[in-house]
Amino acid sequence: MRVPSKTILALAMAGAALSHPLVVRAQQAAVSNPAHTHLGHVADRFRDTPEGKGLLPTAAGEAAVVVTHAGLMANASDNLDVMKRHAGHVLHAIDPTAVTEGPGLGYGLRKAAEASAAHITMAGSAEVASQNVKTHAQHVARAARNTVTRAERIQELAQEIRDATDAAAAAELAAELKTLADQLVAGSDANQDGRVGWQESEGGLAVAETHVGLMKQGEGLGGS
Secondary structure (H helix, E strand, C coil): CCCCCHHHHHHHHHHHHHHHHHHHHHHHHHHHHHHHHHHHHCCCEECEEECHHHHHHHHHHHHHHHHHHHHHHHHHCCCCCHHHHHHHHHHHHCCCCCCCCCCCCCCCHHHHHHHHHHHHHHHHCCCCCHHHHHHHHHHHHHHHHHHHHHHHHHHHHHHHHHHHHCCHHHHHHHHHHHHHHHHHHHHCCCCCCCCCCCCCCCCCCCHHHHHHHHHHHCCCCCCC
């Protein structure tokens, strides 16, 4: 079969573009900088997540489900059945192996936050990591681990609500759960200094996202 000359020309031009020195250097840089690779896993894309999104955006998506259903649970403080139903939705978003069906993404907040902490730590530990990456990686990892701690407690509370036999007792648990759910993104001013930092018991996903943005900006990868 004869290939049209226009097709041959287009393929030749595409090959020339891919072999251009600037393109080759960019590709080599991406391959040779594992710090940027792990940063990308956290911020932009990861093959294991729904739709291949970054681990941190995936954690944020699951957290949004937790926040929504924590609020609905708290608003139904006199209805044990409703609280139990929303507790199940919370569990699904935290860990879909605990409750297999629900409105979450199917990945799990705990898993996404744990993986975010792991991959950003690998970014900061890479031999080629800049001081910018090393510094902000610590902040992102700490905020992600804070999220894991909160998610673990939320999971415990949601299970207790599912096991409850009294609406009043379940409502108390739901109130604590909602407080923690609201901290998943916003974090908490644990030391009462008027701000939410990245430190232990403080930063949540919003702080992690801020420091990822600063890291990317410092590496010339975009971000704010």
